Amino acid sequence: MNTGPIRTLLVDDEVLARLALRQALAAHADFEIVGECGNAAEAMQAVAALAPDLLFLDIRMPGLDGFRLLHQLRPDTLPMVVFATAYGQHALRAFDANALDYVLKPLDQARFDQALARVRRHWRGLHARTPAGISPATGGPVQRLSVRVGEHIRVIAVETIDWIEADGNYVHIHVGKQAYLHRETLRGLLAALDPGRFLRIHRGTLVNVERIREIHPLFQGNAEVVLHDGTRLNLSRRFRLHARRALGMA
Known part of the structure; x- marks a missing residue:
C-alpha cells in the first residue's frame, strides 16, 4: 500500500x-x-x-x-x-x-x-481497506471495534453497543453509561457493521435494533425512538420508511 x-x-x-x-x-x-x-x-x-x-x-x-x-x-x-x-x-x-x-x-x-x-x-x-479500529471481516460484518481510551485500546463487542452518534470524522459510541470517542466516520462504520443489527434513523445516528423499546410517532412524519434505558433519539422522516420495514412496523 x-x-x-x-x-x-x-x-x-x-x-x-x-x-x-x-x-x-x-x-x-x-x-x-x-x-x-x-x-x-x-x-x-x-x-x-x-x-x-x-x-x-x-x-x-x-x-x-x-x-x-x-x-x-x-x-x-x-x-x-x-x-x-x-x-x-x-x-x-x-x-x-x-x-x-x-x-x-x-x-x-x-x-x-x-x-x-x-x-x-x-x-x-x-488507509487500510477496513476503517480504522475495525477488526477485519472474515466473510461477514465485524464483531468487535477497537477504540483508544487514554493510553489503552478498548475492544468493544458490537452487540453491546446501544447507539452511535456522528461528530465529523469521529463518532461517539454509546455502551450503557459510557460513551467512547472514536476516530472513524459514520459512513465507515455503516460499511462494516451488520445492517440487520444497526439501523440508521437519522443522518448522524445509528441504533442497535435490539436496544429499541418503543417508537413514538411525532408531527410531519418524524418519530422518536426510545431505547431500553430510556434514551430518546430522533427518527427523521427521511429514514422512517426504512425503519418501518426493518422493525416490522405496519
Missing part, C-alpha cells in the same frame, strides 16, 4: 524547537514537512490551507495553547497529533485529546522514532 508521505506541520513558538523537530524527522523519508507555525493562530490558517496529515504540537504557546487549538479546529480537519513539549505533567490530558503520542523536549531520537512508528501504524490503519 502506497499512500505517499505523511504531510507534517510543526507548531511551536520556539525556532530552535522547530529546528530540532526538523532534524529528528530528517532520517524519515516517509514524513514530509509542509510548514511551520509559531502560534495557534498561524496553525489554524495552515491547517485550513495545507490540510496536513500530522501535527507536531507544543502545549505552551502565546495566545491559545495546544489543547485550545485542537478544540478550535473542526473535527473534519483534525490531523493526527503528537505533542512535543517540555512539560511532562500534561500527558494524560494529551491522550484524552486523542493525541497519538507525547514526546518531551529536548528530544531523544530513539523515543522520537518510537512516536513515528506509532504514527505509521495509525496511518496504515486509516
Whole structure:
C-alpha cells in the first residue's frame, strides 16, 4: 500500500524547537514537512490551507495553547497529533485529546522514532481497506471495534453497543453509561457493521435494533425512538420508511 508521505506541520513558538523537530524527522523519508507555525493562530490558517496529515504540537504557546487549538479546529480537519513539549505533567490530558503520542523536549531520537512508528501504524490503519479500529471481516460484518481510551485500546463487542452518534470524522459510541470517542466516520462504520443489527434513523445516528423499546410517532412524519434505558433519539422522516420495514412496523 502506497499512500505517499505523511504531510507534517510543526507548531511551536520556539525556532530552535522547530529546528530540532526538523532534524529528528530528517532520517524519515516517509514524513514530509509542509510548514511551520509559531502560534495557534498561524496553525489554524495552515491547517485550513495545507490540510496536513500530522501535527507536531507544543502545549505552551502565546495566545491559545495546544489543547485550545485542537478544540478550535473542526473535527473534519483534525490531523493526527503528537505533542512535543517540555512539560511532562500534561500527558494524560494529551491522550484524552486523542493525541497519538507525547514526546518531551529536548528530544531523544530513539523515543522520537518510537512516536513515528506509532504514527505509521495509525496511518496504515486509516488507509487500510477496513476503517480504522475495525477488526477485519472474515466473510461477514465485524464483531468487535477497537477504540483508544487514554493510553489503552478498548475492544468493544458490537452487540453491546446501544447507539452511535456522528461528530465529523469521529463518532461517539454509546455502551450503557459510557460513551467512547472514536476516530472513524459514520459512513465507515455503516460499511462494516451488520445492517440487520444497526439501523440508521437519522443522518448522524445509528441504533442497535435490539436496544429499541418503543417508537413514538411525532408531527410531519418524524418519530422518536426510545431505547431500553430510556434514551430518546430522533427518527427523521427521511429514514422512517426504512425503519418501518426493518422493525416490522405496519
